[in-house]
Amino acid sequence: MPESVPGSSGDLQLSSLTKRFGPFTAVDNLDLTIAQGSFFALLGPSGCGKTTTLRMIAGLEQPTVGQIRIGGQDITFDKPYRRPVNTVFQSYALFPHLNVWENVAFGLKRRRAEQVDKQVAEVLELTELEGLARRKPGQLSGGQQQRVALARAIVNKPAVLLLDEPLGALDLKLRRQMQVELKRIQTEVGLTFVHVTHDQEEAMTMADTIAVMNAGRIEQLGAPAELYENPATTFAANFLGQSNLIRATVRQRQPDAATVALPTGTVRVPAGRLPAGVDEVWVGVRPEKISVYADTGAAAHGEATGAAGPNRIDGAVVTDASFMGVSTQYLVRTPWQQELTVFEQNRDGSGIHRPGDRVSLTFAAEHTFALDAGQDAEAGIELDSEVVG
Numbered sequence: 001m002p003e004s005v006p007g008s009s010g011d012l013q014l015s016s017l018t019k020r021f022g023p024f025t026a027v028d029n030l031d032l033t034i035a036q037g038s039f040f041a042l043l044g045p046s047g048c049g050k051t052t053t054l055r056m057i058a059g060l061e062q063p064t065v066g067q068i069r070i071g072g073q074d075i076t077f078d079k080p081y082r083r084p085v086n087t088v089f090q091s092y093a094l095f096p097h098l099n100v101w102e103n104v105a106f107g108l109k110r111r112r113a114e115q116v117d118k119q120v121a122e123v124l125e126l127t128e129l130e131g132l133a134r135r136k137p138g139q140l141s142g143g144q145q146q147r148v149a150l151a152r153a154i155v156n157k158p159a160v161l162l163l164d165e166p167l168g169a170l171d172l173k174l175r176r177q178m179q180v181e182l183k184r185i186q187t188e189v190g191l192t193f194v195h196v197t198h199d200q201e202e203a204m205t206m207a208d209t210i211a212v213m214n215a216g217r218i219e220q221l222g223a224p225a226e227l228y229e230n231p232a233t234t235f236a237a238n239f240l241g242q243s244n245l246i247r248a249t250v251r252q253r254q255p256d257a258a259t260v261a262l263p264t265g266t267v268r269v270p271a272g273r274l275p276a277g278v279d280e281v282w283v284g285v286r287p288e289k290i291s292v293y294a295d296t297g298a299a300a301h302g303e304a305t306g307a308a309g310p311n312r313i314d315g316a317v318v319t320d321a322s323f324m325g326v327s328t329q330y331l332v333r334t335p336w337q338q339e340l341t342v343f344e345q346n347r348d349g350s351g352i353h354r355p356g357d358r359v360s361l362t363f364a365a366e367h368t369f370a371l372d373a374g375q376d377a378e379a380g381i382e383l384d385s386e387v388v389g
Helices: 050-058 100-110 116-126 142-154 172-189 200-206 224-229 234-239
Strands: 012-021 024-034 039-043 065-070 085-089 160-164 192-197 209-214 217-222 244-253 257-261 266-270 280-285 291-294 311-323 327-333 339-345 358-363 368-372
Touching: 012 050, 024 050, 024 065, 024 217, 039 050, 039 200, 050 085, 050 160, 050 192, 085 142, 100 116, 100 142, 116 142, 116 172, 142 172, 172 192, 172 200, 192 200, 200 224, 209 224, 209 234, 217 224, 217 234, 234 244, 234 368, 244 339, 244 368, 266 280, 266 311, 266 368, 291 339
Parallel strands: 039 192, 039 209, 085 160, 160 192
Antiparallel strands: 012 024, 012 065, 209 217, 244 257, 244 280, 257 266, 280 368, 291 358, 311 327, 311 358, 327 339
């Protein structure tokens, strides 16, 4: 994958980009550099501004304020057809009266490109459509239509390919297959892909870098693993996967870790995962990072206690257990009456804990993070508004 630095030949740069619809600000002072040749995802709920951002890059919306540059060239007010940009929409927008070959060749013929047959043949091979060239869109499956739309965009060799929820119309199994295919194609062609989605799994599967958007702004930006393991805000923690957030107070800070008091008991949080300057925090841990044991005391299962051992919550009670095949999902009520979610893999065929069982929960300190308790613990959960995206 080619790398670039800000301002290099093909980077996409958004500077102070703002879009207002009357009193509503859909995109709010966005500054962002997307490296040439990267697979970049704009991730967020409906109404967060991701689709509006995409439309401004494509030229389908004009910014209220700000600038858009590709490779240093200002394209802010260029007509859509003059931009080195193509878009793949969820609806595919194929010409129903043209066959696959004609759909893919359409843009090349319109601008009187040379070697049309050769270019079309190459992109049909890349997208594994060689045997379908003479079929019309109505004779294709949803996944095949998606490939045609992608081939039609790629054959024009844009500097930036925009993907607006391109897999949203596919069923779950096909969507997962196409996630792998899209990433393979992007890697082979080396184009900059900017992918808009509300699907966290989709973004994490394909993107090199994710921008989590909320209310027109970027909440957090980084590699998928970094965002998941080290969320910077409660919104990012809740929207990108699931998090258990427990109100707590910092008691003692040390160079490597801090001791944090839960409503009952204490846990340790790595110093690098603790917000500076605040003592009231949300302690966070992902459901799959927690293990559940029958509650037989603090020294159960041969585990060490104290500073060197795992974080531990004793005296909890299982309130629900759902067998999911590869894992079991538990809801567990803590001694302070908060319900935590736990995903535990079914590795060894051991018995599943039942509702009413008293259990202990353990999780490694390095899997624990903390966020400023001034943030809303519910931010990012089940957002589904229908305002401008």
